[in-house]
Amino acid sequence: MKNQQSKSYLQKTGFLCHSHKDRELAIGLQQWLKEQGMDLYIDWQDASMPETPDATTASRIRSVIRGADVFLFLATKDSMTSRWCPWELGFADGVKRDEQIAIIATRDASGNYYGNEYLQLYRRIDQNSAGNSLSWYQKGSQLPQSLRSF
Template sequence: MALAQSELQRAAQRQPLRKSQVYNARQNTAFLCHSHHDKELAEGLQVWLAEQGVDLYIDWKDNAMPETPDRETAKRIQNRIQTSQWFLFLATANSKASRWCPWELGYADGKKNWDQIAVVPTADGRGTYGNEYLQLYRRVDANSLNQLFLFEPGSVQGAAVRTLRFI
């Protein structure tokens, strides 16, 4: 029901993607909404999704982003949300406390179809995060073979991410 944060941390060690790698809008793409305090978890999810054919956009890896968040940052984020096929919300204690994450989720909810938004619930030793969104949006979770699946709200049957076409 939630990805173990330790699994995301392990994935980040497999094949770290460098900041210089270019975002390709023609691939299956997803925008990642997350707290910058969860950089290692974000990189782990990026590696895991790349292994399954999905290019995950992470704003702090984008050299074109301003160093200090400002109106230009917001415009660029809005553009990336609109041009990505998917919007993923990495649910953690940090994203729950973030000021930007609720703004990004609200923006995506107003611009994208509901089936283009998914929550990535996570769990650590302190709890499980993202449950408040699971009846509203799809969720991404892993099976025992560490394959990522996409589930409809309230469903226990999912489709393998690698078999989906995000266009």
């Protein structure tokens, strides 16, 4: 959501809800989605954010969530225990349609699956059955769809 020119060039804009501890995952996802035609906002890349989170942080996050085409929740061990992530998801749930929200569920090295709690409510982005790329799934569906059609 850098500017209107960026939005018209890239088909969609997204807000990434994630733990800052998952920085590498966030960057990788941002790059991959950019290749798919989505401009993904990551709060710690925003120079207008205050150094220490405060009311300005919350206000800016609300504004960006409202303006984004989609809201993506990167469900990891750290985001599931974050103070900010549940607040962001709750806010998005109140201002976005269900089809504008997706959960990106992850598994850790031990096979623990994060994001189960939310998978039934929203679309999800996950590895396709071949395991070679990400796809999105309608809530309750096991049929993968291209992220370009998200």
